[in-house]
Amino acid sequence: MPMMENSSSFKKIMLIGIVVGIISGVGALLFFWGLKVGTYFVMENLIGYHMPIEGQSAESISGWAPPPFIWLILPVICSGAFLSGLIVYKFAPEAEGHGTDAAIKAFHGDGKIRWRVPIVKAVASILTISTGGSAGREGPTAQISAGFGSIAADALHLSTRERRIALATGIGAGIGTIFKAPLGGAILAAEILYTRDFESEVIMPSFLASIIGYSIFGFFEGYDPVFGTAGIHWEISQIPLFLILGVISALVGLLYIKAFYGTKTTFNNFFEKHNLPKYLKPVTGAFFIGIFVIILAHISPETMITALASLGTGYGFMQFAIYNMLPLSVLILLPFAKIFTTSFTIGSGGSGGVFAPGLAIGGAAGGAFGMILHILIPAVVPLNSIPAFVIVGMIALFGGIANAPIAVMIMVVEMTSDFSLLVPAMGAVAVSNVLTGEKTIFREQVKTKAQSPAHRGEYQIEILEDITAGNAMKKLDDLICLSPDDPWAKMINIVEKTQHTGFPVIENGKLKGIVTHRDVKPEFHGMSTIRDVMKTPVYTIFIDSSLENALTVMMEKNIHHLPVVDRSNPDILLGFVTSTDIMRSYARKMNEMSKQE
Numbered sequence: 390m391p392m393m394e395n396s397s398s399f400k401k402i403m404l405i406g407i408v409v410g411i412i413s414g415v416g417a418l419l420f421f422w423g424l425k426v427g428t429y430f431v432m433e434n435l436i437g438y439h440m441p442i443e444g445q446s447a448e449s450i451s452g453w454a455p456p457p458f459i460w461l462i463l464p465v466i467c468s469g470a471f472l473s474g475l476i477v478y479k480f481a482p483e484a485e486g487h488g489t490d491a492a493i494k495a496f497h498g499d500g501k502i503r504w505r506v507p508i509v510k511a512v513a514s515i516l517t518i519s520t521g522g523s524a525g526r527e528g529p530t531a532q533i534s535a536g537f538g539s540i541a542a543d544a545l546h547l548s549t550r551e552r553r554i555a556l557a558t559g560i561g562a563g564i565g566t567i568f569k570a571p572l573g574g575a576i577l578a579a580e581i582l583y584t585r586d587f588e589s590e591v592i593m594p595s596f597l598a599s600i601i602g603y604s605i606f607g608f609f610e611g612y613d614p615v616f617g618t619a620g621i622h623w624e625i626s627q628i629p630l631f632l633i634l635g636v637i638s639a640l641v642g643l644l645y646i647k648a649f650y651g652t653k654t655t656f657n658n659f660f661e662k663h664n665l666p667k668y669l670k671p672v673t674g675a676f677f678i679g680i681f682v683i684i685l686a687h688i689s690p691e692t693m694i695t696a697l698a699s700l701g702t703g704y705g706f707m708q709f710a711i712y713n714m715l716p717l718s719v720l721i722l723l724p725f726a727k728i729f730t731t732s733f734t735i736g737s738g739g740s741g742g743v744f745a746p747g748l749a750i751g752g753a754a755g756g757a758f759g760m761i762l763h764i765l766i767p768a769v770v771p772l773n774s775i776p777a778f779v780i781v782g783m784i785a786l787f788g789g790i791a792n793a794p795i796a797v798m799i800m801v802v803e804m805t806s807d808f809s810l811l812v813p814a815m816g817a818v819a820v821s822n823v824l825t826g827e828k829t830i831f832r833e834q835v836k837t838k839a840q841s842p843a844h845r846g847e848y849q850i851e852i853l854e855d856i857t858a859g860n861a862m863k864k865l866d867d868l869i870c871l872s873p874d875d876p877w878a879k880m881i882n883i884v885e886k887t888q889h890t891g892f893p894v895i896e897n898g899k900l901k902g903i904v905t906h907r908d909v910k911p912e913f914h915g916m917s918t919i920r921d922v923m924k925t926p927v928y929t930i931f932i933d934s935s936l937e938n939a940l941t942v943m944m945e946k947n948i949h950h951l952p953v954v955d956r957s958n959p960d961i962l963l964g965f966v967t968s969t970d971i972m973r974s975y976a977r978k979m980n981e982m983s984k985q986e
Contacts, residue, residue, distance in 0.1 A: 410601025469520025488532025524741020534563025674737025755782015
């Protein structure tokens with residue numbers, strides 16, 4: 390029977406992987422096409438902005454051209470934000486902000502996402518990003534794929550556990566698909582749910598789903614990596630410098646988190662205080678972004694590049710950085726400009742992801758550090774090493790603040806197709822992850838499985854395994870014991886006075902039985918002693934046994950009281966454990982754990 394159950398579970402898990410993979414591939418493809426069409430229509434046709442695009446060759450990307458009238462950014466970005474806010478807050482308020490967090494929240498909750506959410510999220514995100522909002526496509530894709538995973542769970546009548554697996558698989562497969570990074574996406578599904586843990590159950594279905602999604606997406610969009618590279622070079626002697634980059638990435642990442650959530654809190658408080666419609670939040674944020682971009686664009690040519698690079702995903706300008714085609718002033722200013730525009734786009738309630746902006750912020754910071762090193766020590770950091778600092782900066786910053794160092798490292802390496810960068814990236818992201826600690830850009834992450842409602846039942850038992858009956862029992866001196874020769878009416882009087890419901894029965898210092906209020910019935914009125922109603926033989930628990938064992942015995946025997954005895958002399962009573970004692974011990978242990986956190 391267990392083998393048949395395991396086989397059935399395996400088939401279901403594989404079915405989840407296949408179904409979610411197909412859904413993620415098709416969903417990511419349609420969303421990507423919508424973004425492409427929307428961005429081309431708005432930027433090329435309405436504004437006349439010929440944007441740089443990631444993956445282009447150095448010659449092709451050089452043909453980019455800024456908009457002839459930069460002020461057009463203001464009405465365009467405000468219009469997109471207004472329509473996005475209107476759609477989100479009218480049809481699915483949970484689709485606001487960065488979708489990955491909402492998907493993580495659903496996993497730790499009941500695993501359900503409303504059917505309308507994927508569609509609302511897709512439309513709202515296309516409106517936000519294509520009109521210039523600083524946001525990424527991975528967050529929406531995660532929520533879209535997770536939403537469709539939830540829909541598939543409904544259709545397949547999956548259990549709560551299987552539903553959560555489908556949802557987490559959708560997160561990884563969706564992100565891995567749209568970034569053409571199936572391995573990183575599959576690992577992300579297991580890593581991104583916690584700050585210091587790993588959801589191992591989703592690995593296998595995520596591998597399957599990511600490969601299927603990637604195959605579908607690549608069939609139409611090609612299998613080339615997201616970013617084009619041109620002979621990236623790094624040396625072992627630069628490893629200490631990459632470790633320093635990890636420190637810089639952590640500091641900039643912490644600034645990103647603080648600015649993002651500070652902006653979010655400010656917008657929420659202001660609109661609640663003044664009782665303003667929530668759908669106006671995104672357009673308010675977009676207005677400030679538009680003014681910011683127009684002012685920057687009029688200061689100098691370099692700040693104009695910075696202003697445009699702070700819009701959208703920022704990937705096109707990261708491609709410039711990888712080709713060593715951005716000046717130092719832009720690389721220095723861009724992390725701060727991108728933090729501002731992202732905070733005001735998504736923090737105000739706009740719809741989009743924080744992954745792409747995070748990579749752009751980290752890439753610019755890494756590029757700036759690499760270029761400064763090249764100026765100071767050109768023999769150690771030659772010009773062709775700067776792109777390595779750009780890419781490692783992407784990994785170190787977002788891997789740290791997402792608490793997903795392994796997944797992000799693999800994903801970015803897949804996106805650049807340069808696996809030699811794993812070595813410096815490992816050092817930089819390790820330093821960044823240690824320094825960022827529990828700080829996270831995804832506030833719905835929990836620390837470990839023990840804190841997740843998805844695993845609450847499992848960890849209740851594990852906590853009880855660490856507590857012995859001797860630590861939880863009432864000691865003999867505190868017990869009310871009865872003799873077999875006591876009248877049964879004596880027990881009734883004690884119950885009425887003390888509200889205790891069970892008593893050990895002792896004779897000549899030895900345990901003879903147990904009596905509870907359930908053992909005394911009206912028809913026993915003529916029976917004169919406890920001996921007539923007590924239960925024998927007695928179910929007992931040893932003093933060094935765990936409360937998990939005690940709870941198991943109580944559940945199997947349908948009892949609520951267990952005498953505690955010594956292994957070497959089981960006739961001698963040492964104490965008494967009740968179901969209430971077990972609950973108190975559990976609550977006390979949970980309280981201690983929460984204080985330690």
